[in-house]
Structures are given as C-alpha cells and as structure tokens.
Amino acid sequence: MKVYNNLKEIAAIKNPVVTIGSFDGVHVAHRLILKRIIKLAKEIDGESVILTFDPHPREFLNPDLKIELLNTKEEKIQLLEKIGIDNVVFIPFTLEFSKITSRDFIYRILHQKLNAKKIVIGYNHFFGHNREGGFDVLYNMGRNLGFTVEEIPEQDIQNESISSSKIRNALEVGDLIKAHAYLHYDYSISGQLMEGEPIFSEFGYRSWLLNINNTKKLIPGEGLYYANVLSNDRLWESAIMIKKDAVIEEKSIHILLVGDDSTMIHQKVEIIFKHMVRKCPEDNDCNDLKRILEAIIIKAGNPF
Numbered sequence: 001m002k003v004y005n006n007l008k009e010i011a012a013i014k015n016p017v018v019t020i021g022s023f024d025g026v027h028v029a030h031r032l033i034l035k036r037i038i039k040l041a042k043e044i045d046g047e048s049v050i051l052t053f054d055p056h057p058r059e060f061l062n063p064d065l066k067i068e069l070l071n072t073k074e075e076k077i078q079l080l081e082k083i084g085i086d087n088v089v090f091i092p093f094t095l096e097f098s099k100i101t102s103r104d105f106i107y108r109i110l111h112q113k114l115n116a117k118k119i120v121i122g123y124n125h126f127f128g129h130n131r132e133g134g135f136d137v138l139y140n141m142g143r144n145l146g147f148t149v150e151e152i153p154e155q156d157i158q159n160e161s162i163s164s165s166k167i168r169n170a171l172e173v174g175d176l177i178k179a180h181a182y183l184h185y186d187y188s189i190s191g192q193l194m195e196g197e198p199i200f201s202e203f204g205y206r207s208w209l210l211n212i213n214n215t216k217k218l219i220p221g222e223g224l225y226y227a228n229v230l231s232n233d234r235l236w237e238s239a240i241m242i243k244k245d246a247v248i249e250e251k252s253i254h255i256l257l258v259g260d261d262s263t264m265i266h267q268k269v270e271i272i273f274k275h276m277v278r279k280c281p282e283d284n285d286c287n288d289l290k291r292i293l294e295a296i297i298i299k300a301g302n303p304f
Helices: 028-043 057-061 073-083 102-113 135-145 164-172 176-183 286-298
Strands: 002-004 016-020 047-054 087-092 118-121 148-151 188-195 208-212 223-231 234-244 251-257 268-278
Touching (some): 028 118, 028 176, 118 135, 164 176, 176 268, 188 251, 234 268
Parallel strands (some): 016 047, 118 148
Antiparallel strands (some): 188 208, 188 268, 223 234, 234 251
16 A cells, blocks of 8 residues: 655556545444445556545644544554555645635646546535535536546444544443444554553552553543553453543553563553443442452453
C-alpha cells in the first residue's frame, strides 16, 4: 500500500476508485465501503484510493475540544493495508483547506489531481466548507466530469446504526462487547511499560504503568479489565486497572502481568482489551479486588 502525506506527493494512480472520510476506527460500516472500492477497482483494472485527513477535522475546527480517537495514524495505516487498500492519502487539514467548497474539492482534487473514475461514499456523508457537499453534488458533477458515484446504505447491528461516536461511547462505559462487534477487532492501546504505583503490589503482584505514545488515543472507562499484552511477539495474560486522577482528571492505565518479567521495563507493548471485569472497586473493597485478581491469574487463559 502506498501512503501519501499530502496531495503533492501523489504519483499517477491507475483508474482511481476513491472514497473520502476520516475513517476513525476503520469499523464495520467503513469496511463495507472499503471492500466496495477494492472490488470496483479490480473490475476496471484500477486502484483503490482513500482520501482522509490529518489532523482529524474535529480537532482542527474545535481546538478547545478534547479529541479522543479510536486509531492513531499508524494504526489506521496498518488496518487499511490489512484490508487491501492500494493508496491512502492523508490531506493536511489546515485553515486554508477547511475553506474549500465541495465543488472546488471535487473539481481540483477528485477530477484534476486524481482523475477519479468512480467514487463511493457512505450513507449521509457530507464534505467541503460547511459540509455543503454530498451525494447529489457528486452525482451531478460526475455526469460532466466523467466519473460515477455510489452511496453505501446505512449499516446496523441489532437495529442500531454503526458509527465511530457510538464505539467511543461504548468504550467510555466499558462495553467492550458492543465496541468490538462494531470494530470487528479487539480495541488496543500501545505504549511503554514504566514502574507503576503500588496498586497491585499490596496484593503481592508487581504493578506496571503504561506510558501512552499518543495522548489523543481514547482510553476506555474506569474499571478492571482482562486483557492480553503483546511485547516482542510474546503474549501475556494481564489484569488492567484504569483509574482517573481526581486532581488532573486524566486516566492512567495500571497493569498486572501474569508471569511477570522485570526486564520488561521501558519495552513497547500493546494492550489488547478483552472484556471489563467490573467497575473500579471502592477503596474498602480490597478483598473483592484480590479475589478477582487471583481468579484472573489462576484462570489466565479463560477467566470467568
């Protein structure tokens, strides 16, 4: 897969089949669009192309809003490559770019720069300054510029539409069952292992703290989780405690590794969340916390 960090880098792309969007999470609904452009590209001996944005438009347009994303840029690239996309273009979302009208975007970027042959968009998708462009604008301009447009219907699971916002909300309350169903993969966070506060040490276990690489990455809601920790191709069973500091109001991730290895300090790891065991126990609930931790350790491969 070819990755471009701006429009100027783009080399000639053969018969481009294009889609546009942030694709945060690369979730189930996104994948239908992505699989469709891959299929259409093969039918016309062309290449699939994703136009996405960096930073996320919401981050740029609402600088005072704390943005929590499902994927880092690197994670998004890995997911898109695994699906089989040929080209991904990260358009720098600047003040100048935010003012481009939908018609200018279609003519200057989709037509002149890419010479798109087919364009696929998701249900109710809008783009351009003030989100003025959508399927109708694309369809009408495509008739004159020589490309066709296809809209993918809204997708749902158990009669609920799928969106990145709903996945974020599910993670915030620890509903990993819903989040993973919508994502079609287990949510994960990467970072470095550091010596942690003695949250688990009072029960006789070493405590680690995760130093997260990307501060915009969403951290699930407070609670005790069962997870796998991946480091150097080795998978560790683990208990994860997510707690919010009452003073700075930021979450921290505390880790108990089953079969702990003290040489892992400063190593890069990936926490792969499996399910929430329970909300954070109260301070006076230590016996219950110890029982849960021991259950995770004893039944590491299949807790609860």
